[in-house]
Amino acid sequence: MKSCNFTRQKQHSVPRLTDRHKQKRLEWAGVYLYSKERLRSHSIIVHIDEKWFYATTLDQKVWAHPELGAPVQKVTSRRFLTKVMFLAAVARPVPSKII
16 A cells, blocks of 8 residues: 555545525524524533443453452443433523522
């Protein structure tokens, strides 16, 4: 492959937009931008995100002293590992007169 001057490149995916699609997007954004309810509706938006993580992993490689040996991890079930969920919420401060 190197003799043919091929190089590795990353392929990008982009939306296939026609002029009609672009015009509809602009109209939708324009209606939303210039509406009178925009300021009020933005003040009470809360963004919530959740992410699951496994609390334990099986067959994990660790560094251990030769005299101590590798630590033994005890789990209740190898099929059903413990999971932990992190939940985050972000919002703007809301004045008391809006609520």
